[in-house]
Amino acid sequence: MPKQVDHRERRESIARALWTIVDQQGWARTTMREVAREAGASLGQLQHYFSSRSQMLTFAIKFAADQTSQRVTQGMAALDQPPHPRDVLRVVLIELLPFRPDARATSRMNAAYVLEAMHDPTLHEQVALGLRDGRAMVERLIRQAISDGQISPHRDPAIETDLILALTGFAPLLELGVIEPQAALAAIDQHLDQLFPPGGAR
Amino acid sequence: MPKQVDHRERRESIARALWTIVDQQGWARTTMREVAREAGASLGQLQHYFSSRSQMLTFAIKFAADQTSQRVTQGMAALDQPPHPRDVLRVVLIELLPFRPDARATSRMNAAYVLEAMHDPTLHEQVALGLRDGRAMVERLIRQAISDGQISPHRDPAIETDLILALTGFAPLLELGVIEPQAALAAIDQHLDQLFPPGGAR
Numbered sequence: 115m116p117k118q119v120d121h122r123e124r125r126e127s128i129a130r131a132l133w134t135i136v137d138q139q140g141w142a143r144t145t146m147r148e149v150a151r152e153a154g155a156s157l158g159q160l161q162h163y164f165s166s167r168s169q170m171l172t173f174a175i176k177f178a179a180d181q182t183s184q185r186v187t188q189g190m191a192a193l194d195q196p197p198h199p200r201d202v203l204r205v206v207l208i209e210l211l212p213f214r215p216d217a218r219a220t221s222r223m224n225a226a227y228v229l230e231a232m233h234d235p236t237l238h239e240q241v242a243l244g245l246r247d248g249r250a251m252v253e254r255l256i257r258q259a260i261s262d263g264q265i266s267p268h269r270d271p272a273i274e275t276d277l278i279l280a281l282t283g284f285a286p287l288l289e290l291g292v293i294e295p296q297a298a299l300a301a302i303d304q305h306l307d308q309l310f311p312p313g314g315a316r
Numbered sequence: 317m318p319k320q321v322d323h324r325e326r327r328e329s330i331a332r333a334l335w336t337i338v339d340q341q342g343w344a345r346t347t348m349r350e351v352a353r354e355a356g357a358s359l360g361q362l363q364h365y366f367s368s369r370s371q372m373l374t375f376a377i378k379f380a381a382d383q384t385s386q387r388v389t390q391g392m393a394a395l396d397q398p399p400h401p402r403d404v405l406r407v408v409l410i411e412l413l414p415f416r417p418d419a420r421a422t423s424r425m426n427a428a429y430v431l432e433a434m435h436d437p438t439l440h441e442q443v444a445l446g447l448r449d450g451r452a453m454v455e456r457l458i459r460q461a462i463s464d465g466q467i468s469p470h471r472d473p474a475i476e477t478d479l480i481l482a483l484t485g486f487a488p489l490l491e492l493g494v495i496e497p498q499a500a501l502a503a504i505d506q507h508l509d510q511l512f513p514p515g516g517a518r
Contacts, residue, residue, distance in 0.1 A: 140432060140436075142343055226431060228492065229342060229427050232342065233340065246494055270506070276489075276495055279494075280482055280485040280486050282485045283486070284478075284482050286430045287478075287482075289430075290440065290443060290447060292451060304472070304479070308510070
């Protein structure tokens with residue numbers, strides 16, 4: 115048992131080292147040697163865990179997804195119970211977008227991963243599956259909100275889901291300082307207010 | 317004069333070679349040596365034009381921006397004259413998103429550029445300037461449409477501009493097949509229909 119814990123901790127410390135390097139210089143310039151150095155390991159030790167850059171990225175991104183979902187769970191716990199679907203979507207968007215340092219690190223990892231996935235069939239399948247799962251979760255929430263009269267029954271749930279997903283397009287605009295965080299939040303709030311009219315939709 | 321033309325053509329053929337390589341294997345794995353080979357040039361010749369990967373990327377992205385703006389101009393010429401601002405925004409979004417092969421190539425270049433810019437101060441400044449110009453153009457169009465009664469005067473032009481920009485978030489979702497092109501188009505149309513109510517806003 116202690117050995118397994120060590121093993122997991124080791125992998126996590128490597129994932130964090132990878133994030134640090136990617137955050138500093140981008141995935142394109144990240145080598146396994148540098149990640150090993152940052153993690154205080156030898157290249158051989160790193161290769162014991164990951165035989166390729168691609169495998170290392172996959173692990174780091176799964177770890178990033180776990181971190182994001184922990185932040186979402188924490189954000190949801192702070193909401194009124196049961197939470198309003200509008201507030202749930204707002205928490206998810208805030209944790210996916212680079213508003214805070216920890217969300218920024220995971221958002222950059224995601225951007226690198228998505229770009230890499232466009233040219234790597236294995237990563238492509240993994241990232242597409244993850245995004246489809248996320249999309250399906252948002253669509254279920256929207257369909258439920260239509261049933262519950264919180265969203266107008268005239269809205270198309272698939273289109274509304276896609277428009278929510280499009281809001282992740284703020285990530286590069288926030289990263290590059292083209293849009294200020296409070297402006298992005300105001301836009302997200304306005305979009306959600308239109309979708310969930312105050313006082314219900316019926 | 318012919319020498320200048322040759323020079324420009326040479327740079328363009330290098331830009332196209334770079335796109336091909338980036339399209340095939342991603343920016344992270346692109347080396348100047350491979351781009352030289354694809355362009356039918358020696359590494360030395362390539363280095364005569366660009367002393368670094370970063371400079372090569374900057375040139376290729378400017379060329380990509382020119383290509384995009386040519387496609388937008390062509391798309392606008394096909395509209396009723398003077399064009400309705402809703403149709404102008406639709407043409408711009410369609411040419412920015414990877415709906416067609418040529419737009420796909422420029423969209424991938426842009427994604428690589430934006431990611432690279434997060435870690436490179438010079439690129440950061442360039443890409444942020446370009447995006448701010450684009451944002452300002454969209455905001456002027458929206459403010460004009462409010463003045464002209466095509467958009468409700470109750471809408472906040474800055475927020476509406478940011479929500480239009482967010483629609484570029486469909487790019488990775490289209491690239492990875494998470495959203496089908498017709499679904500993304502339907503979402504764009506619905507967003508534009510809400511912003512520009514048929515028959516005018518007043």
